[in-house]
Amino acid sequence: MTDAALPFVPPLDIWRGSYLDEGHTIASWLTTTDHKRIAILYALSITVFFFIGGVAIGLVRLELISPTGLFLTSDEYNRLFTIHGIIMVWFFLVPSIPATLGNFLLPMMIGAPDVAFPRLNLLSWYLYVGGAAFTVYVLLSGGVDTGWTFYPPFSSEYSHSNVIPAAVGVFIVGFSSIATGVNFLATIHMLRAPGMTWLRLPLFVWSMYTVSVVMVLATPVLAMSLLLIVAERFFGLPIFDPSAGGDPILFQHLFWFYSHPAVYIMILPAMGVVSEVFACFARRRVFGYAFMVFAMLMIAVVGFMVWGHHMFVAGQSPVADLIFSFLSFIVAVPSAIKVFNWTATLYRGHIGFEAPMIYALGFLGLFTIGGLTGLFLASVPIDIATTDTYFVVAHFHTIMVGGTVSAFMAGIHYWWPKVTGKLYNEFWAQFAAITMFLGFNVTFLPQFVMGWLGMPRRYHYYPDVFQIWHVLSSGGALILAAAYLMPLVYLTWSLFYGQDAGANPWRSTGLEWQTPSPPPKTNFVRPPRVDADPYEYHDFGRTEETGGEARARPQGEAT
Amino acid sequence: MTNGRQDRRYLWLGPGAAWLILLMLFAVSLGSAYLPLGAGNLAVNLGIAAVMLAVLAAVLMDLRNSVALVRIVAAAGLFWIIIMFALTFSDFLTRHY
Numbered sequence: 333m334t335d336a337a338l339p340f341v342p343p344l345d346i347w348r349g350s351y352l353d354e355g356h357t358i359a360s361w362l363t364t365t366d367h368k369r370i371a372i373l374y375a376l377s378i379t380v381f382f383f384i385g386g387v388a389i390g391l392v393r394l395e396l397i398s399p400t401g402l403f404l405t406s407d408e409y410n411r412l413f414t415i416h417g418i419i420m421v422w423f424f425l426v427p428s429i430p431a432t433l434g435n436f437l438l439p440m441m442i443g444a445p446d447v448a449f450p451r452l453n454l455l456s457w458y459l460y461v462g463g464a465a466f467t468v469y470v471l472l473s474g475g476v477d478t479g480w481t482f483y484p485p486f487s488s489e490y491s492h493s494n495v496i497p498a499a500v501g502v503f504i505v506g507f508s509s510i511a512t513g514v515n516f517l518a519t520i521h522m523l524r525a526p527g528m529t530w531l532r533l534p535l536f537v538w539s540m541y542t543v544s545v546v547m548v549l550a551t552p553v554l555a556m557s558l559l560l561i562v563a564e565r566f567f568g569l570p571i572f573d574p575s576a577g578g579d580p581i582l583f584q585h586l587f588w589f590y591s592h593p594a595v596y597i598m599i600l601p602a603m604g605v606v607s608e609v610f611a612c613f614a615r616r617r618v619f620g621y622a623f624m625v626f627a628m629l630m631i632a633v634v635g636f637m638v639w640g641h642h643m644f645v646a647g648q649s650p651v652a653d654l655i656f657s658f659l660s661f662i663v664a665v666p667s668a669i670k671v672f673n674w675t676a677t678l679y680r681g682h683i684g685f686e687a688p689m690i691y692a693l694g695f696l697g698l699f700t701i702g703g704l705t706g707l708f709l710a711s712v713p714i715d716i717a718t719t720d721t722y723f724v725v726a727h728f729h730t731i732m733v734g735g736t737v738s739a740f741m742a743g744i745h746y747w748w749p750k751v752t753g754k755l756y757n758e759f760w761a762q763f764a765a766i767t768m769f770l771g772f773n774v775t776f777l778p779q780f781v782m783g784w785l786g787m788p789r790r791y792h793y794y795p796d797v798f799q800i801w802h803v804l805s806s807g808g809a810l811i812l813a814a815a816y817l818m819p820l821v822y823l824t825w826s827l828f829y830g831q832d833a834g835a836n837p838w839r840s841t842g843l844e845w846q847t848p849s850p851p852p853k854t855n856f857v858r859p860p861r862v863d864a865d866p867y868e869y870h871d872f873g874r875t876e877e878t879g880g881e882a883r884a885r886p887q888g889e890a891t
Numbered sequence: 892m893t894n895g896r897q898d899r900r901y902l903w904l905g906p907g908a909a910w911l912i913l914l915m916l917f918a919v920s921l922g923s924a925y926l927p928l929g930a931g932n933l934a935v936n937l938g939i940a941a942v943m944l945a946v947l948a949a950v951l952m953d954l955r956n957s958v959a960l961v962r963i964v965a966a967a968g969l970f971w972i973i974i975m976f977a978l979t980f981s982d983f984l985t986r987h988y
Contacts, residue, residue, distance in 0.1 A: 521960070549971045585979045636974055640982065652982035 350753065350850035365450035366853060368751075371436035373457050378424050378432065381464065382816075384471070385419035388412045390813060392792075393806040399796050409792040410477040411493065415470070417480030418498060422505050423464055425736055426594060429601035430512055430547075431460070433743045434540045436751060438516060440844035440851065441534050443525025443860035443888065448518035456511035463505030470494045470501065479790065481587060484572040484580050488564040495565060499558040506551045509597075513547035516540050525843070527862030527888065531625070534842055534866045534887075535618060538625050539604025542632040546593045546600070550636070554590035557583060581647050588639035596635040598732055599699070600628060602739030603670055606692040609742050610674055611867040612840045613689035614681025618867050620673045627666035627673075634663045644712055645719045653712050660710035667703050671696065686838075687761030691742035694769040698734025702727060705780070720790070723783025726776045734772050741768065741819065748823065749833030753849040756826040760818060768815035774808030841868050843887050862888035909950035916943050 351368045354360070361369060392412050395404045404412065435453065439446055447453050470476055476498040478487040487495050520533070520541050533541075560583070563569045570576030572583045611618045618624060640648060640656030648656075674696055683689065705727040709715045718724060745761055748754070782801035787794060794802070836845040841864075847856045868885035920939045923932060949955045954965055 549968060553975065579983075581982070582979075585975075585982065589975050589979075636971065637978060640978065643982075647988075648982045649985040649987070651985035652978075655978070655981050 349852070350848070351853045352850055354853050363454075365446070365454050367435050367439055367447045367450065367453055368851065368855075370453050370457055371432050371434075372751075374427060374431040374435060374460070377457070377460060377464065378427055381419050381423040381467075385416050385424060386813065386816065388416040388419070390809065392416065393809040395792055396794075396802045397799075397806050399794050399799050399802075401792050404792065406792065407477060410479075410790070411475030413790060414476050414479050415467075418467065418476070418502065420732075421480055421594065422502050423460075423467060425598045425732055426509060427460065427505075427512070428598075428736065428740050429605060429743060430516070430540060430543055430597075431456075431508075433536075433605065433740075433747060434516065434543075434601060435512070437747060437844055438537060438540050439519060439523065440847065440855045441537050441842060442520065442523060442528050443843055443856065443862060444519060444523035445854040445856070447515045448522055449515050452511050452515055456508045456515070459508035459511065460505055463501045463503070463508065466497050466501030466504065470498045473497075481591070482558065482561055482583075483587075484561060484564065484583050488561055488572055496562055499562055503555050503558050506555045509547045509551045513544035513551075516544040517548065520544075525860045525862050525888070528843075531622065532862060532865055532887070534604075535607035535621070535624055535628075536601075536604035538628055539600045539607075542628045543597055543600040546597050546632050546635065550590045550593040550597070553586055554594075557586035557590070560586070581643065584643050584646055585639070588642045589636070592639040592642065593635050595728070595731065596631055598736045600631060602695060602699075602736045603628065605739040605743040605746070606674065606695050608840075608842065609688045609692040609746050610677050611869060612746070612838050612842075613684045613686060613692075614678050615684075615869040616677050616681040616867070617865075617869055618673070619676035619679075620669075621865075621867070623669055624673055627669045630666040631663065634659065634666070638663050638710075641710055641715065644715045657710055657712050661707065664703060664707055664710070667699075671700055671703070685762070686745075687756075687758060687765050688742045688746035690762055690765035691738050691745065691768070694765065694772075695735055695738040695742065698730050698738060698769075698772065702730030702735055705730065718783060720788055721783040722779040722787045722789055725789045726779035726783055729776050729779075734776070738768070738772075741765070744819070744823075746838070747844075748826070749837045750844060750849050750851070752827060752830075753833055754826045754830030755833045755837060756830055757822045760822040764815050764818040764822075767811060767818070771808050771811030771813075771815050775805050775812055776808070778802075778804040778808070841866065841886050846886050846889060858889075860888050864888065905950050905953075909946050912946050913943055916946075 351366055354366065354369075355364070361373065364370060364373075389412075391404070392409065395402050395409060401409070435447070473494055476491070476493040476495055478491050478493070478495060478498075482495070482499060487499075520537060524533075560569075560571050564571050564573065564578075570578045572578045572580045574580060607618055607624065610616075638656060638660040640652055641660045643656075644653050705723070709718065709724065709727060745756070745765075748756060778801040782798050783789075785798070787798045787801070833849050835848050837849075838845070843860055843862065844851075846860070864885055864887050866887055868887070916939050920936055923935045923939070926932070928935060948965060952965060954962055957965075
């Protein structure tokens with residue numbers, strides 16, 4: 333364990349205003365190397381793609397109101413759910429928390445003036461935009477119909493859609509992930525402030541560390557497997573073609589070696605966000621800090637060894653089925669540790685139900701449901717019965733949307749005053765959080781039921797008996813859409829008319845809150861020094877604080 | 892000036908030589924495929940691949956001049972590839988069809 337290696341000595345005359353005042357032209361934004369501005373660029377980009385992906389699935393849900401379809405051909409339907417999957421996985425969920433909240437907050441949380449490689453950080457955004465350009469091209473030129481998984485032989489031989497541009501887009505955006513991961517790892521190792529020892533790192537920073545390890549180690553395999561698809565489709569190399577000695581299941585091994593850890597790329601940052609929010613709004617030290625760290629590390633490592641549970645019906649050998657099933661049960665252990673520790677953190681806390689906390693509590697419930705239904709799917713016989721049904725769809729959306737998006741919204745609301753210096757309307761934020769939780773459950777609980785009853789995924793003609801569940805689910809999607817649109821309105825409103833937030837409106841102990849809002853370009857006016865553990869809220873209740881009797885102890889001084 | 896020349900040599904000479912060695916090994920690998928060695932073909936190809944890996948790691952990844960932390964990171968990458976191969980072979984080697 334070492335203290336920070338590189339000294340941070342900004343000139344004392346640096347405080348002239350916030351990072352937002354460092355240039356108001358488009359060029360100043362497009363050439364910035366400030367991690368906070370790059371975070372904003374990412375936030376705007378992924379928001380655009382979130383809504384494109386949302387419109388695609390909105391059309392799918394509208395189509396599914398009728399058992400015989402309403403307005404889409406089968407081919408159009410296939411292309412819509414494919415583009416929804418590709419956009420939501422690679423252009424929204426994977427970069428969502430790391431590239432926005434992570435980029436903005438990680439250096440501030442460890443007391444650094446920027447990330448270790450600021451230009452690489454900007455390059456990662458341009459790579460994202462480059463990959464996104466290919467995806468927009470795919471969208472405008474008719475789409476792709478392989479599903480987001482690109483399984484051969486359909487993708488390599490039979491599909492008549494834009495497989496290669498779609499694969500190239502994902503290939504490029506993968507390098508954006510790798511660049512972010514490398515940058516975060518170097519930053520955490522090299523740029524911690526004096527006193528910020530490893531076991532004083534906030535759990536959000538630990539989540540960024542573990543997710544960076546996963547991104548750096550897993551994403552190259554995705555790039556390789558997509559290149560092999562391109563090689564087979566474009567050059568005719570028979571890598572996955574069994575008639576020429578290839579093996580289509582090999583692709584699934586390679587693809588899921590990335591794509592199952594990708595689930596942890598999505599959920600580990602979410603775990604980091606809610607750990608911060610629970611501690612702050614329950615005014616409690618995080619229960620079992622060291623266990624929370626080791627649980628994340630264990631998820632990152634064991635998460636690499638479970639991918640075969642996606643292939644129980646793909647022709648994988650029964651021996652491998654059993655190995656992967658066992659390992660999949662094992663990975664539930666650290667996840668359960670985290671859920672119990674969050675619950676223990678809340679126990680006897682002085683809980684405030686501000687919007688970030690409502691989103692985080694929503695995460696806790698939905699992540700638990702998503703995790704428990706994951707255990708169903710780790711069991712070989714149950715998985716065989718439910719593979720490619722809506723049960724699987726509901727399960728992974730409960731983790732990815734119920735979990736990651738809830739936590740992302742919690743993080744946006746929690747750190748919004750820090751990022752913008754403004755307060756949003758708390759009533760509307762609470763209303764949106766509750767609406768999102770309700771909308772999510774109305775959308776996906778019916779999918780669990782109809783999946784269990786045998787409704788297959790990716791079909792848009794279906795037996796009448798499932799119609800009631802589809803109508804319920806589509807109604808829920810409408811509520812969910814409203815819940816996503818509301819923050820756009822009141823957060824934008826707050827930018828112009830919101831009250832000034834002050835440096836630390838939540839009275840949080842984190843280092844990022846000990847600097848002005850919005851922060852100066854170098855994050856801190858003076859070099860920060862850390863002299864306390866994170867989450868020193870213990871024994872300080874909300875009542876005492878508001879009475880002015882006691883204050884939570886900041887992790888360090890930096891203003 | 893001398894430093895600049897040394898830097899250029901360092902930047903180009905090592906990787907250039909490594910590239911030539913990799914091309915040569917590729918040719919050997921291709922040529923060995925036409926030799927009737929039976930199961931020996933696989934052994935030869937895996938051996939050549941191991942040499943290629945060593946050249947890549949030592950020269951192109953510059954691990955020969957790296958600090959311990961960088962070598963640990965590279966070793967972690969190797970460990971992860973071993974996980975990938977071991978678990979993938981748990982399928983391929985136990986299939987009876």
